Amino acid sequence: MLLIKCPYCGERDQSEFTNGGEAHVTRPKNPEQVTDREWAEYVFIRSNPKGIYYERWVHTHGCKKWFNAVRNTSTDEILLTYKIGETPPPIKKFQNTLKSPSGEPDVGSGNFTVKKL
Amino acid sequence: MWRSPEPRKFYDIIIVGGGGHGLGTAYYLAKEHGLKNIAVIEKGWLGSGNTGRNTTIIRSNYLWDESAHLYDHSLKLWENLSTELNYNVMFSQRGVLNLAHNEHDIKEIKRRVSANQLNGIDSHWADPKEIKKLVPIMNINNCRYPVLGASFQPRGGVARHDAVAWGYAMRADELGVDVIQNCEVKKIRTKNGKVHGVETTKGIIRAKRVGVVASGHTSVLAETAGVRLPLQSKPLQALVSEPIKPVINTVVMSNAVHAYVSQSDKGELVIGAGTDGYNSFTQRGGYNIIEDTIRSIVELYPIFGKMKMLRQWGGIVDICPDASPIISKCEVEGLYFNCGWGTGGFKATPGSANLFAHTIAKDKAHSINAPFSLERFVSGRLVDEHGAAAVAH
Numbered sequence: 001m002l003l004i005k006c007p008y009c010g011e012r013d014q015s016e017f018t019n020g021g022e023a024h025v026t027r028p029k030n031p032e033q034v035t036d037r038e039w040a041e042y043v044f045i046r047s048n049p050k051g052i053y054y055e056r057w058v059h060t061h062g063c064k065k066w067f068n069a070v071r072n073t074s075t076d077e078i079l080l081t082y083k084i085g086e087t088p089p090p091i092k093k094f095q096n097t098l099k100s101p102s103g104e105p106d107v108g109s110g111n112f113t114v115k116k117l
Numbered sequence: 118m119w120r121s122p123e124p125r126k127f128y129d130i131i132i133v134g135g136g137g138h139g140l141g142t143a144y145y146l147a148k149e150h151g152l153k154n155i156a157v158i159e160k161g162w163l164g165s166g167n168t169g170r171n172t173t174i175i176r177s178n179y180l181w182d183e184s185a186h187l188y189d190h191s192l193k194l195w196e197n198l199s200t201e202l203n204y205n206v207m208f209s210q211r212g213v214l215n216l217a218h219n220e221h222d223i224k225e226i227k228r229r230v231s232a233n234q235l236n237g238i239d240s241h242w243a244d245p246k247e248i249k250k251l252v253p254i255m256n257i258n259n260c261r262y263p264v265l266g267a268s269f270q271p272r273g274g275v276a277r278h279d280a281v282a283w284g285y286a287m288r289a290d291e292l293g294v295d296v297i298q299n300c301e302v303k304k305i306r307t308k309n310g311k312v313h314g315v316e317t318t319k320g321i322i323r324a325k326r327v328g329v330v331a332s333g334h335t336s337v338l339a340e341t342a343g344v345r346l347p348l349q350s351k352p353l354q355a356l357v358s359e360p361i362k363p364v365i366n367t368v369v370m371s372n373a374v375h376a377y378v379s380q381s382d383k384g385e386l387v388i389g390a391g392t393d394g395y396n397s398f399t400q401r402g403g404y405n406i407i408e409d410t411i412r413s414i415v416e417l418y419p420i421f422g423k424m425k426m427l428r429q430w431g432g433i434v435d436i437c438p439d440a441s442p443i444i445s446k447c448e449v450e451g452l453y454f455n456c457g458w459g460t461g462g463f464k465a466t467p468g469s470a471n472l473f474a475h476t477i478a479k480d481k482a483h484s485i486n487a488p489f490s491l492e493r494f495v496s497g498r499l500v501d502e503h504g505a506a507a508v509a510h
Contacts, residue, residue, distance in 0.1 A: 019395035021396075045347045048337070048348055048435075050337050050398045073398050073399075101302070101338055
């Protein structure tokens, strides 16, 4: 379970929140000129990085406000939360420690990602 | 068993991912298509991902024709797999129940049963009396969500998950496939819109064709080739109890209260939980998810109330927007994906491998997997199986 810092209410238990998927996805500005392929990109395709991820949460059982978060999906560590409308911090600001797609040692497999690299 | 060869500099076909789907693909490429010079590259040991840790449920009672054909193709291969591989995969057709707990469930399941029957799938509507006879330990009416009926597929069941990986690995190895373990693919290399090879922890290996079957990490690898897939990765959890004497001889699944259970041949209860509500690669999952599942399990089967759980785990599954898989070519020539199996890939292992091998060998989808191309997200012709995929997505 995560402890999430709502920018309005402070730290609360994850059970009060609902995840809203990737943040900063913008709807095409000129829908009538957009091709099917571009629509598919907007409707169905979302980033799915292992590492630094910008996402939305809503404080469902609290202030009911939406906000954004930066989380490391390989450790579930929430690095930052910020209000909707605020400029997202550049990805370079965060250190992505994964050296390979799996983030695991050169030999072996398993639950290494839960350990902080 | 199988050899542990050092990788060659070049292969005609590289399969990334040494789970059941990947090893099976290599086996069928060699066996049915007579191809040589194939490698399977696995970052851990064989079956160390979701193949080696899942709830092993096999069924084909999906709603749409496309899915029914796909999963029943797989089920038919399961029925002959031990003979085909000359290795006992312990496929046990003990039947699968999918419970209905409310009016909507009844309508959805009855509709699905009818669709199944039109597709020649042995599914039927079971009333509470039949359910109670099949599973005497189930509490069907003294609970918050009483059991109002179920679909029952007698041909469904469970199999020994590790044996599937080992069986395919052995026979693929005999046919000359190089099974390379402890070697992680870090990057897919492309050149002028064509696949060129892979970068691994054991160096660069060139290849004419690359098939990626890396489950939760497929989209991460695709990204290295500049391909964006409609996948989201989430942890899916399951639990195994201490072994007890036989109490349940079928598989029972419930979408509405989200709990499913079967009993392994060792006597352990194998319990499936749901996915976390957010993307993650942590391979653990939240405790609130297993708490929900355990609550439902105990209400449905009060006699499990005092049991102890032996272990719990979380695997990373890749989920498509329509809860159906992708077995497809992509815009990069020679690069193929078999992914998006989400929370129910194990049942599809032989069928998926068989069709993926066909797709790679012929550079063209088989008629069964043609509807499961990446193109469907552009055309909008989705295969929505959120109802039949037992785990809520």
